[in-house]
Amino acid sequence: MPTQQPLTMKPFFHLLAAAMIFSLSSCSQQLVRVRPFERGNLAHPLMSGDRDTLLLAMTSHAYFSREASFGGGGVGGGGCGCN
């Protein structure tokens, strides 16, 4: 037969759980968030998605051709797949 914990421990654990949820949610925001002055690497031109216009044009063309049945890169409808 399983042993039960004394009832007096429950409020303590509930209080601890509530404190943890509250504190972890607020501190995780502080830990995970990249602060504005730490965005040097993110602001680097290499991080840009369209740094190479030729590569972007080729990738877009391939994507448009491949996904033509779904409308490619923004055109609603499509369906022939003949781009």
Added chain:
Amino acid sequence: MKLIITIISAACISLTAITAAEPTVGTTLPNLNGLLPGAALPKTAGRVVLVDFWASWCAPCKASFPTMSRLQAKYASKGLVVIGIGVDENAKDYQTFAAKNKVGFTIAHDSKQQAAAFFNPPTMPSSYLVDRSGKIRHIHKGFKGAKTEAEYTKEIEELLAQ
């Protein structure tokens, strides 16, 4: 188990308390020499101080430099001190940028990002205008050209007159 949970909770609560203690309007400007060890900063006691956070990778920061230089040149004799704090993580980026862009006000490198971590500037650039008694009176987020310059001029003139 209880002990572990208690320790984690305490650590998180204290971390939250530490990171939440950033300066706001009305708080006293901390000792910048303590936050920027080794930097040659001008005397700020009894003067109106404009502390500006910038970085070499931040285009609006670069755009704000001529304004800061103009303000320094115009109001230095009346008691204004402009201090630009560069927050680049890479010292070489800071040095290259500082060498290329000659400015008419004091700049200092926050190499360990101590000052940035303390002020926790909400955007880049952010600036803090401090009155003669050392209290932060205005916080500017970002730089919007002539509009921001007009705001600076109005606020600086008000603070210098006090």
